[in-house]
Amino acid sequence: MTETVSPMLVASVLPADFADLGRQVQEIEKAGVDRVQWDVMDGRFVPNITFGPDVIASCRGQVDLGFEAHLMVAEPDPMLARWVEAGCEIVIVHAEASRHLHRTLGRIRELGARAGVALNPATPLAAVEHVLDLVDLLLVMTVNPGFGGQAYLAGMEPKIAAARAEIDRRGLDIELEVDGGISTSTIRTAARAGARVFCTGSALFTGPGTMADSALAMRAAATGEIA
Ligand code: DX5
DSSP: OOOOOOOEEEEESTTSOGGGHHHHHHHHHHTTOSEEEEEEEBSSSSSOBOOOHHHHHHHHTTOOSEEEEEEEOSOOGGGHHHHHHTTOSEEEEEGGGOTTHHHHHHHHHHTTSEEEEEEOTTSOGGGGTTTGGGOSEEEEESSOTTOSSOOOOGGGHHHHHHHHHHHHHHTOOOEEEEESSOOTTHHHHHHHHTOOEEEESHHHHSSSSOHHHHHHHHHHHHHHHOO
């Protein structure tokens, strides 16, 4: 009997009420989510603009949940320390935004955080093949980054499966996360493809029941698919 690896749920704050962010993050924690994702956008790497490290720091003391910073920014290196100081235990940079990704990932670990790398839909897994030993979290985007509420790109599932196979083949301790359009239905096929960490925004905040109901339903759906 293979042990069921329980899926992890990560809440994107993108759909949250930014006028009441502290309480929204507390609601996320009460809903039984495992971590918070801060979708950092700079208006250059993606069209949208969101928030900086000071906003994250202002919420740090509101909850015990882990924070991950998803840096959808054109130049992540100058501010790496600021996200860690703001209370993020994981810092995720985009492979497409890092001229020297090997050095950037090593720097994140030197700062005491876990190093994550995200791949846009058009970016092949090969882009990170030679740095996976420096990666603690691989984020496969299942939408084009910049906005919440987009449709899940099922065409990313072969990439998810290839990432799962490579992580398992090399025996690497890497969280395989997906982000974009994750709901009770799409989480099933993403889990079947090999994802184990699921970032969700719209489906969590605007589900039919409470946030806890949505979290429970998505977790149950993913668990059912994990061998
Ligand atoms: C895209 C964002 C979104 C967000 C999740 O740049 O990163 O993927 O986290 O949003 P939903 O769950 O609404 O697609």
